[in-house]
Amino acid sequence: MSERQDAEDSPGQDEAPDGATTAVTAPELAPGPAAAGERRGGPEGGEEGAVGKQEPGSGLRRPAAITLVLLGLAVLAVAAFSTPWQALTGGPPDPSRDFTAAQIAKARAFDAATSLPAYLSLALTVIVAGLLVATPFGAKVTGRLRGPWWLRVILGVLLITAITELIRWPLGVWYETILRDYGLSVQDWSGWAGDRLKSMGVQAFLLCVMLLALMALARKVRRWWIPAAAGAFALTVAASFVYPVVFEPIFNDFTPMRQGPLRTELLELARRDGVPVEDVLVADASRRTTALNAYVSGFGATRRIVVYDTLLRAPEREVALVVAHELGHAEHDDVLHGTLLGALGSALGVIALFLIFGPVRRRTGVTSITDPRATGALMGLITLGSLLLGPAQNLISRHVEARADAHALDLTRDPATFVAMQQRLALTNISDLSPDAVEYVLYASHPSAPERIALARAWAELNGVPRP
Numbered sequence: 001m002s003e004r005q006d007a008e009d010s011p012g013q014d015e016a017p018d019g020a021t022t023a024v025t026a027p028e029l030a031p032g033p034a035a036a037g038e039r040r041g042g043p044e045g046g047e048e049g050a051v052g053k054q055e056p057g058s059g060l061r062r063p064a065a066i067t068l069v070l071l072g073l074a075v076l077a078v079a080a081f082s083t084p085w086q087a088l089t090g091g092p093p094d095p096s097r098d099f100t101a102a103q104i105a106k107a108r109a110f111d112a113a114t115s116l117p118a119y120l121s122l123a124l125t126v127i128v129a130g131l132l133v134a135t136p137f138g139a140k141v142t143g144r145l146r147g148p149w150w151l152r153v154i155l156g157v158l159l160i161t162a163i164t165e166l167i168r169w170p171l172g173v174w175y176e177t178i179l180r181d182y183g184l185s186v187q188d189w190s191g192w193a194g195d196r197l198k199s200m201g202v203q204a205f206l207l208c209v210m211l212l213a214l215m216a217l218a219r220k221v222r223r224w225w226i227p228a229a230a231g232a233f234a235l236t237v238a239a240s241f242v243y244p245v246v247f248e249p250i251f252n253d254f255t256p257m258r259q260g261p262l263r264t265e266l267l268e269l270a271r272r273d274g275v276p277v278e279d280v281l282v283a284d285a286s287r288r289t290t291a292l293n294a295y296v297s298g299f300g301a302t303r304r305i306v307v308y309d310t311l312l313r314a315p316e317r318e319v320a321l322v323v324a325h326e327l328g329h330a331e332h333d334d335v336l337h338g339t340l341l342g343a344l345g346s347a348l349g350v351i352a353l354f355l356i357f358g359p360v361r362r363r364t365g366v367t368s369i370t371d372p373r374a375t376g377a378l379m380g381l382i383t384l385g386s387l388l389l390g391p392a393q394n395l396i397s398r399h400v401e402a403r404a405d406a407h408a409l410d411l412t413r414d415p416a417t418f419v420a421m422q423q424r425l426a427l428t429n430i431s432d433l434s435p436d437a438v439e440y441v442l443y444a445s446h447p448s449a450p451e452r453i454a455l456a457r458a459w460a461e462l463n464g465v466p467r468p
């Protein structure tokens, strides 16, 4: 799902069958900085909570700082050891070998058209988050709210979410108009607005849960960062687990794949691969997009492989290859690993918050982390934190995706169809065939299509199969 939900933030994004949905929202296709990713950074916090207005003393801060460093090293170690850095890579990508000059020109034109609204949206997101973190803007906006503290937090989240969305709305309309011009979006405006409001609602709901839990702890416990970090970890894991059954159905209907030769072939493929798969689900994506995609989400009892109904129009061998790629994610438990890494990152975010909330509190003019007027500052910090983590997530994701591609090739031994599939995906989704360095770092959750094709050729060479 969600590739469209923040589409305007992510120029490079539509690249392809995607991948494992990591943690909560993390749709495959580059979650836009502000929206989906937001809940990730974890609650943050201030200092004293129940205790008063002074900054936490060094006696309180030192254990938090030591834990921050140790946990940070642990996260780096887990990321370093669990990322398949050695996944197969191909030679230098060469778009002109597999795409015509006209196709390359069209991809460039689309990229140029979408880049402006995407970067403007990103800039607005950063500016608003910066204002919330470094000025009394958020405290002023939420200062007039009345009621018990928890109600003021909920209303504050809704109010600031609404203001942010209002500012970004015209850019979303602009982006959507471009998608329609290029035939990628087939939604009407009410469907588009409905999707956007729903995704805003999900985001606001998750933020409310985080902030209420954080503030409730900070009101009771002086060293709130300890239970809050544990809570952020647990909340991230729980949200990622229930995401496919609780949140995805808000956006799409899922039906088991129709009985027939394709379903039989896909389940046989999974059986041969040793990955227990009950069913392949089909999402009714065609009511909003012509793009092709597939993904794995959830883990354990909620794990599912989903293909867009748009993909089913492709030749069966290509669909099988896409599913083989998703089986690679399932076999390596990519969603679970991504979730655990995200959960550790959330815990880390909470501790960092404990340590840095002092200066934020002074600049924003709130009395403490438990002040409901701190809602805006906390939302800004979460947004900035998830923006900063995006490039690291993409770096890891690209290697995980390359491993899933290699898995699909091992399973099907059909690099020629792999190349045909990559061409179809790139052309249908109008993917960026040669993303520039900034786009690559900010948005590329997958290797580019020419890179994936080069990988298939390298695989063929290694395995003695004719190079496509």
Ligand SMILES: [Zn+2]
Binding pocket: 017, 018, 019, 020, 325, 326, 329, 401, 404
């Ligand atoms: Zn993938």
